[in-house]
Amino acid sequence: xxxxxxxxxxxxxxxxxxxxxxxxxxxxxxxxxxxxxxxxxxxxxxxxxxxxxxxxxxxxxxxxxxxxxxxxxxxxxxxxxxxxxxxxxxxxxxxxxxxxxxxxxxxxxxxxx
Amino acid sequence: xxxxxxxxxxxxxxxxxxxxxxxxxxxxxxxxxxxxxxxxxxxxxxxxxxxxxxxxxxxxxxxxxxxxxxxxxxxxxxxxxxxxxxxxxxxxxxxxxxxxxxxxxxxxxxxx
Numbered sequence: 275x276x277x278x279x280x281x282x283x284x285x286x287x288x289x290x291x292x293x294x295x296x297x298x299x300x301x302x303x304x305x306x307x308x309x310x311x312x313x314x315x316x317x318x319x320x321x322x323x324x325x326x327x328x329x330x331x332x333x334x335x336x337x338x339x340x341x342x343x344x345x346x347x348x349x350x351x352x353x354x355x356x357x358x359x360x361x362x363x364x365x366x367x368x369x370x371x372x373x374x375x376x377x378x379x380x381x382x383x384x385x386x387x
Numbered sequence: 388x389x390x391x392x393x394x395x396x397x398x399x400x401x402x403x404x405x406x407x408x409x410x411x412x413x414x415x416x417x418x419x420x421x422x423x424x425x426x427x428x429x430x431x432x433x434x435x436x437x438x439x440x441x442x443x444x445x446x447x448x449x450x451x452x453x454x455x456x457x458x459x460x461x462x463x464x465x466x467x468x469x470x471x472x473x474x475x476x477x478x479x480x481x482x483x484x485x486x487x488x489x490x491x492x493x494x495x496x497x498x499x
Binding site: 317329378 | 391428429430431432433436476478484485486487488489490491492493
């Protein structure tokens with residue numbers, strides 16, 4: 275296992291389009307997180323899954339955002355009707371409740387034109 | 388609402404120097420505090436985690452301390468190397484939540 279994998283690495287879309295990102299966590303990790311990061315800022319928490327259950331969701335996650343983690347494995351983050359303000363790096367991370375360490379993927383860079 | 392501040396925003400030092408990065412937070416009721424490293428265009432790498440009951444953690448040339456009462460943490464890097472050049476972020480979580488609140492980071496450049 276080579277770590278947390280995110281696809282695509284880059285996504286350019288037009289305002290109003292829907293986009294979906296995928297995250298494959300480290301296989302034995304039961305916890306999965308989504309964060310959003312803009313230039314010069316620290317990451318902002320979006321949502322957290324333990325196995326397939328979405329246990330925490332930020333107020334930043336408007337009704338245009340939805341995340342899923344079917345079967346407690348990979349996760350998808352969908353943004354509907356994208357806006358220019360959605361342009362950011364979307365980071366996924368995973369961890370295990372059996373060992374310390376939060377592992378981040380390289381992110382998906384979204385540009386909304 | 389928890390706010391995390393990191394000072395300085397950027398730091399440039401010659402190779403071999405010892406340095407300290409600072410992190411402060413407004414709500415001292417934290418569960419743990421973590422330090423991360425981020426290389427340009429990449430995700431974050433966990434460096435150190437300090438539980439709220441601990442005062443410091445060490446890993447190699449890195450030492451992180453935590454003073455909850457004053458709402459401060461420091462990351463000490465000994466004998467800095469060009470490979471240490473990156474942005475260093477601190478983050479904390481509060482009881483009952485998995486959410487990490489991050490600072491904006493300190494961009495470190497170590498010049499050969």
